[in-house]
Amino acid sequence: MRAWRVRxxxxxxxxxLEYVTADVGEAGPGDVLVAVRACGVCRTDLHVAEGDLxxxxxxxxxxxxxxxxxxxxxxGAGERAAVGDRVGVAWLRHxxxxxxxxxxxxxxxxxxxRYTGWDAHGGYAEFVTAPADFVHPxxxxxxxxxxxxxxxxxxxGYRSLLRADLPAGGRxxxxxxxxxxxxxxxxxxxxxxxxxxxxxxxQARELALALGAASxxxxxxxxxxxxxxxxxxxPVGELVLPALEALDSGGTLAIAGIHLSDIxxxxxxxxxxxxxxxxxxxxxxxxxxxxxxxxxxxHRIEVTAPLYPLDRADAALSDLASGRIAGAAVLxx
Numbered sequence: 169m170r171a172w173r174v175r176x177x178x179x180x181x182x183x184x185l186e187y188v189t190a191d192v193g194e195a196g197p198g199d200v201l202v203a204v205r206a207c208g209v210c211r212t213d214l215h216v217a218e219g220d221l222x223x224x225x226x227x228x229x230x231x232x233x234x235x236x237x238x239x240x241x242x243x244g245a246g247e248r249a250a251v252g253d254r255v256g257v258a259w260l261r262h263x264x265x266x267x268x269x270x271x272x273x274x275x276x277x278x279x280x281x282r283y284t285g286w287d288a289h290g291g292y293a294e295f296v297t298a299p300a301d302f303v304h305p306x307x308x309x310x311x312x313x314x315x316x317x318x319x320x321x322x323x324x325g326y327r328s329l330l331r332a333d334l335p336a337g338g339r340x341x342x343x344x345x346x347x348x349x350x351x352x353x354x355x356x357x358x359x360x361x362x363x364x365x366x367x368x369x370x371q372a373r374e375l376a377l378a379l380g381a382a383s384x385x386x387x388x389x390x391x392x393x394x395x396x397x398x399x400x401x402x403p404v405g406e407l408v409l410p411a412l413e414a415l416d417s418g419g420t421l422a423i424a425g426i427h428l429s430d431i432x433x434x435x436x437x438x439x440x441x442x443x444x445x446x447x448x449x450x451x452x453x454x455x456x457x458x459x460x461x462x463x464x465x466x467h468r469i470e471v472t473a474p475l476y477p478l479d480r481a482d483a484a485l486s487d488l489a490s491g492r493i494a495g496a497a498v499l500x501x
Contacts, residue, residue, distance in 0.1 A: 208233025
């Protein structure tokens, strides 16, 4: 099969990816083999390629927003998947199931957790294997390319919204407006929130307004009203300060990314006093995924997805790094 591998992590200008011929692999015990039909291009893939995240598997194939068809089922996986099923392969691919975090419903914090496209080869390829316990049935009414970004951008955005603790009918600020943010905004709007977007790109601002945002402004600009909650999607630590300043009393800022540049020094009175708080977001649970995909089945989510063929995955990541993508790019096969 054809697949992309991270040859040597570094800036996209150094061409860290190479397009290779690789073995298809087999569905081992508990696994399924999936023929990839589409794979979303996530900022985490960029962090893997550029070395912002430490190497877990040398020469890994990125990609963890995979929509495909099950073509083989390994021993012990037949009760959970069948040949011909359309499934999603997402970021979280393994937890131990018995640590203190797993048993209390926080498997996203499992010390033995492993991830698609980081610890194991992912979906920038024609085929991918995955544990059957961690693949997801998908809602009807969406194309493969529309579904792909839901499998990380959507799921992580959903968990970020939960972590932001937005009150019913509250005012939500969104900082950065890429793949995850444009999906999360629609979930918040469907729940009755008032959404204000802070982002640098003109295309992103236009998309935010088209989706129903109450206001848009520059990435560090103050919103027109105090916020009950905010989510930081841009991996820019400097934005933590204006986001905290924009919060009303008792507001919560959730930081959605797996990677964030350094946060400047906080001033207690300006940024934290009056019970404002900051929360990080770490991966997701399978329960998060089920809840979000069920929501997507009941509420139509408009996914803005520029399409790239598989052999242009490096161009898609370069465009993402340069801020040239509005929405969530998708590789198609």
